[in-house]
Amino acid sequence: MAIIAFWSNSLKPTGQTMSAVAMATYMGIEHNYKVLFLTTVKDDNSLELCFGQNKNVASVFKKEKNAVTLDSGIEGLAQIASSSRLTPDMITNYTKIVFKDRLEVIYGYKSRHTEEDQVITNKINNELKKILLNATQYYDMIFIDLEKGTDSEMTKEILKIADVVVVNVEQKLNMINDFIELNTNNKDMTKKTILNIGRYDRFSKYNIKNISRYTGMKKNISTVPYNTQYFEAAGEETVADFFLRVRSSDQFETNGIFCTHIKDDLQKIIYKIQELQLKA
Numbered sequence: 001m002a003i004i005a006f007w008s009n010s011l012k013p014t015g016q017t018m019s020a021v022a023m024a025t026y027m028g029i030e031h032n033y034k035v036l037f038l039t040t041v042k043d044d045n046s047l048e049l050c051f052g053q054n055k056n057v058a059s060v061f062k063k064e065k066n067a068v069t070l071d072s073g074i075e076g077l078a079q080i081a082s083s084s085r086l087t088p089d090m091i092t093n094y095t096k097i098v099f100k101d102r103l104e105v106i107y108g109y110k111s112r113h114t115e116e117d118q119v120i121t122n123k124i125n126n127e128l129k130k131i132l133l134n135a136t137q138y139y140d141m142i143f144i145d146l147e148k149g150t151d152s153e154m155t156k157e158i159l160k161i162a163d164v165v166v167v168n169v170e171q172k173l174n175m176i177n178d179f180i181e182l183n184t185n186n187k188d189m190t191k192k193t194i195l196n197i198g199r200y201d202r203f204s205k206y207n208i209k210n211i212s213r214y215t216g217m218k219k220n221i222s223t224v225p226y227n228t229q230y231f232e233a234a235g236e237e238t239v240a241d242f243f244l245r246v247r248s249s250d251q252f253e254t255n256g257i258f259c260t261h262i263k264d265d266l267q268k269i270i271y272k273i274q275e276l277q278l279k280a
């Protein structure tokens with residue numbers, strides 16, 4: 001029912017994907033929502049490293065002159081959407097289930113280094129909006145990790161239809177200033193924006209209290225602290241296990257502090273959705 005887009009105007013590392021993964025995973029654990037997570041970033045294996053390979057999704061068999069190819073995941077969904085046969089309940093057949101009835105993941109497109117690659121990419125870009133709108137009828141929350149920057153027309157389109165846009169920045173003054181300029185010049189997006197500081201360091205002078213004062217944003221700032229164990233899990237396909245293990249950690253211990261931040265971030269997203277729904 002709600003689309004939460006994670007995006008950065010900068011091409012620099014901001015912790016965007018790891019922030020999105022942390023929030024989506026914790027949402028699936030702590031809240032009674034059916035969550036879908038997908039990425040539009042091509043040739044990025046971050047989600048596979050977080051959750052493991054996906055070998056059991058449905059596939060579309062496509063016959064060619066002398067070969068048969070498989071379209072699975074986002075490719076298969078785009079293929080079905082392009083033929084106007086996609087229905088909301090079909091999407092789950094193309095996902096990896098992380099937590100049954102709680103969290104499902106769709107991995108991004110991986111290039112095959114063939115002449116057909118650009119054709120497939122264009123089809124995914126053209127059909128993604130249709131896929132998301134169908135998904136809103138089956139899932140409660142859709143987290144989408146968008147390609148950075150504004151070069152992609154598909155990214156611009158998803159930013160328009162998203163209910164919440166989580167703008168990811170580094171904990172640096174120039175990027176915070178870039179965000180202020182972006183927010184000032186995009187009034188349509190301002191009302192649904194949350195500023196997120198990935199790899200957050202609470203000992204920096206650019207802490208949440210000072211950033212809030214500097215930007216004039218009282219509540220729409222989220223933070224995902226750097227956590228060594230989380231980043232290790234994100235490279236070992238054990239993110240789900242990590243959160244199940246640490247979610248009850250002491251609030252003053254490193255993992256407990258990390259989980260408290262993620263909980264607060266999710267509450268801000270939920271409040272923002274509710275706030276916008278009331279104004280609709």
